[in-house]
Amino acid sequence: MDETAGGLGELFLRQARRIRRAYGDRLAPLGFTLAQSRALEVIARFGETPPRMVDLAERLHVVPRAVTPLVDALEAADLVRRRVDPANRRSMLLELTERGVETRELFRAARVDAAASLFAPLSGEEQGVLRELLEKIDSVESGVVR
Numbered sequence: 001m002d003e004t005a006g007g008l009g010e011l012f013l014r015q016a017r018r019i020r021r022a023y024g025d026r027l028a029p030l031g032f033t034l035a036q037s038r039a040l041e042v043i044a045r046f047g048e049t050p051p052r053m054v055d056l057a058e059r060l061h062v063v064p065r066a067v068t069p070l071v072d073a074l075e076a077a078d079l080v081r082r083r084v085d086p087a088n089r090r091s092m093l094l095e096l097t098e099r100g101v102e103t104r105e106l107f108r109a110a111r112v113d114a115a116a117s118l119f120a121p122l123s124g125e126e127q128g129v130l131r132e133l134l135e136k137i138d139s140v141e142s143g144v145v146r
Contacts, residue, residue: 022114037107039070050093
């Protein structure tokens with residue numbers, strides 16, 4: 001095992017936990033959880049074609065029954081609405097409400113604030129270098145070589 005890679009992995013995981021915790025701390029006063037914010041973001045990214053519950057579960061990497069309480073909470077908060085899928089009346093489509101769109105922006109601002117607090121010790125130039133390096137790693141995963 002390469003000790004350098006192992007050490008980098010540990011540092012990366014520690015920072016990922018820090019940013020998740022910071023983001024969660026910013027969501028708590030809004031009355032939402034990390035899981036709810038992630039679900040809202042995933043639903044929004046489907047764009048004009050609303051996802052089915054099973055699509056959401058797939059994107060979240062959970063079993064379909066795990067999204068039911070998540071969607072119930074989002075629906076109770078008037079962030080998401082369910083409607084019957086005209087192509088399959090046994091399936092429900094998920095779409096953001098107007099309040100859901102607005103809340104997504106609040107979540108985005110909370111993510112940006114959490115990231116800013118994590119990267120504050122780095123200069124603008126250092127942040128740029130880190131971004132380039134992370135994008136290079138990301139491009140290998142996504143199959144896009146930059």
